[in-house]
Amino acid sequence: MPFSSLPAAVGEALAERGYAAPTDVQAAIIVPETAGRDLLVSAQTGSGKTVAYGLAMVAELLGGEERFGFAREPLALIIAPTRELAMQVQRELAWLYGKAGGRVASCVGGMNVRQEQRALQSGAHIVVGTPGRLRDHLERGSLITSGLKVVVLDEADEMLDLGFREDIEEILDVTPADRRTLLFSATIPKPIANLAKTYQKDALRIATASAGKAHADIEYRAIAVAPADIEHAVVNTLRFYEANGAMVFCATRENVRRLHASLVERGFSAVALSGELSQNERTHALQALRDRRARVCVATDVAARGIDLPDLGLVVHAEIPIDAETLQHRSGRTGRAGRKGICVMIVPYSRRRRAEGMLRSNNVNAQWVEAPTPEDIRAKDQERLLETITPGEAMEEDLVVARQLLERHSAEEIAAALVRSARQRLPEPEDLFTSGADERPAKMEGPRPGFEDTVWFRMNVGRNNGNADARWILPLLCRRGHITKSEIGAIRIGDRETLFQIPRGVADRFNQALKKTASPEDDVAIEAAGDAPPPVQGGRRRPNGPNNGPSNGPPRNKYAPKPYRKTNDRHRRP
Structure with missing residues (x-):
């Protein structure tokens, strides 16, 4: 059913909003084959799904008429996970059905419950x-709920994640059995499929975008940095792109509070959620973002849902993000409704492989780039400044001041003052961790002073299996081993492992710190390698020993206990 076949009032509302043609999800839902059927729809955020299910309900709500009659009881119920999303849906449906006389009421937490009661008693169609x-x-x-003809579950996966399953089931249990149920979810995990099977009848499954095309309007970039440089990388990323609106995601409330305070202190116009x-x-906070009084929002995953x-x-x-679905929900805040967006993931060096796996499982091809440097940012500032400052019509009083300035100063001095004034309003970029250590050439003879007696340690990453580089290895070792750069000797990077020196007097303290800071989430394992020599360029090799022969690793002690391996009882042989 194209837009031209809709009731005249609804068609006019769409035309006023600039809807010349339906989006993918709208086109998939308003075809004749879906009329009257329950729908299970997986659609990305920002794909126009609110208008989509608004159009899908036209037949049930208007019943062939051009306008709504008196609202004795609600005809449609839309359930959303967050206050912001519910208010957004209310605004969308209000303009969509406004010309047809439709009344849309909202019932969300944090609002005056008595006002909501009066709105329901005075009559609401939706x-x-x-x-x-x-x-x-x-x-x-x-x-x-006895008169409901349609029930919509919007962002159903988020509602289950937030623990609303019991509330949803109680609401659905008191709705008419012959209602039409439309379930929308960015992803369809097993809990969503079970919910659909319980409360839908012969639902038509609609997937408007394949996993490979999800968020096609988003350009993904990943930046690997030292853990101590994460905050500086966020600052430089915000400064480099200078987007009209930016959202920064943290895992906890405390991290949101700390990062927000740091950004405000640096001069960013930022709010926290x-x-x-x-x-x-x-x-x-949200109004400040919409009014452009703030340009950066620092938020947790839950707080930002539905915004x-x-x-x-x-x-x-x-x-x-904790998983691929969270990555999808976070990233979906940008690149909405055909607009382009950029998504940048700040990755600690030790968790790069985890990040790569998450991107791969979400079918996201991210470009790994270096963190923006102060020089990169200043070059971008110059480009933006040249594009922004363009001559235009000026008021007479402005021209009077301009002539007086030209009498006192040269044009070059006035232009320089303008550039200086513009730069002073911008937050200063940060210098990220730079390796001051000397990655010594393989043929340099003699140890460094203070490193005559050393112990070698081994890391399970190299050039081929971890893109190992001294720039990120140094800060990782300082953080994990509670040492300084000056206490790290030669670094030898092989194809699949890296060896480095620690003075023998520091080795025990370093080893104890490694045990304390070890985490299951760390992909990089560090262990003592004794007096092992550095690996040969291009691969790792050990000298041959008795009964040992050529080997790609240290000789195994046949009397040592075998390492414990976690097994799955379901697959263990009897």
Whole structure:
């Protein structure tokens, strides 16, 4: 059913909003084959799905008429995971059905419950709300579900992640059995499939984008940095791209608070979103972003769900997402509705392989780039300044001041003052960790002073299996071993392993620190290698020993206990 076959009032509303043709998800949903059927739709955020299910409900809500009648009971119920998403849906449906006389009420936590009760009692054709507040209105008796013809679950995967399954099931259990159920989710994991099987009848499965095409409008980039440089990398990334709107994701509230304070101190116009904020504080923060009074939002995954900000051109993962689905939800904040966006992941050196695996599992081809340097940022600033400052129409009073300036100073001096003024308003870029250590040539003779007696240690990464480089190895060793750069000797990087020297007087302390800082999440394993020589260029080799022969590793002690291997009981042989 193309837009031309819609009721005139709905078609006019779409035309006023500039909808000349449907998006992919809208085109897939409004075809005749979907009429009256339950739908299970996987659609990316920002794909126009709110308007899509708004159009899918036209037949049930208007029943062939051009306008709505009096709303005795709600005809449609939309359940959304967050307040922001519910309010966004309410605004979208309000303009879509406004010319047809449709009334849309919202019921979300943090708002005045009595005002919501009055809105429901005065009549609403469509009710949009969060699970907890809708359940509250059901218990109060202010939400009547007996007349519902359509129920929509928007961002169903997020609702289950947030623990709303019990609320959703209680709401669906009191809706009419002959209702039409539309379930939308960015991903369809097993819990979503089970929910659909329970509450939908012969649902039509619609996938509007394959995994390989997800977020095609987003350019992904990854930056590997030293753990101590993550905050500086975030600062330089924000400065390098200078997007009109940017969202920086952290894993915890404390990290959000700390990074937000650091950005504000550096001169960024930034706001923070986390679970500890009240609804009023969240509203003020979001309004500052929409009004362009703030350009950066630092948020946790949960706090940012359902937020749709205009001109959000940059997403920065200050901490790696916990899984591929979280990466997809975070990144989906940008590149919405056909607009282009950039997504940058800041990756500690020790977790690069985990990040690569997550990107690979999400079918994302990210470009690994170096962190922007102050020189790169200043060059970008110069380009932007030349593009921004263009002559145009000037008021007479401005021309008077300009002539007076030209009488007192040369044009070059005035232009330089303008450039200086523009740069002073920008936060200063940060210098990232630079290796001051000397990666000694293989043929240099004699040890460095202080490294006459050393112990060698081994790392399980090299050129081929970890892109090993002294620039990230040094800060990693300093962090894990609680030592300084000056206490690290020669570094020998092979194809599949790296060896480095530690003075014997420091080795025990270094080894103890490695045990304390070891984490299951670290992909880089470090262990003592004794007095082993550095690896031969191009590969690792050990000298031959008795009963040993050529070997790619140290000789194994046949009397040593075998290492414990975790097994899965289901696959263990009897």
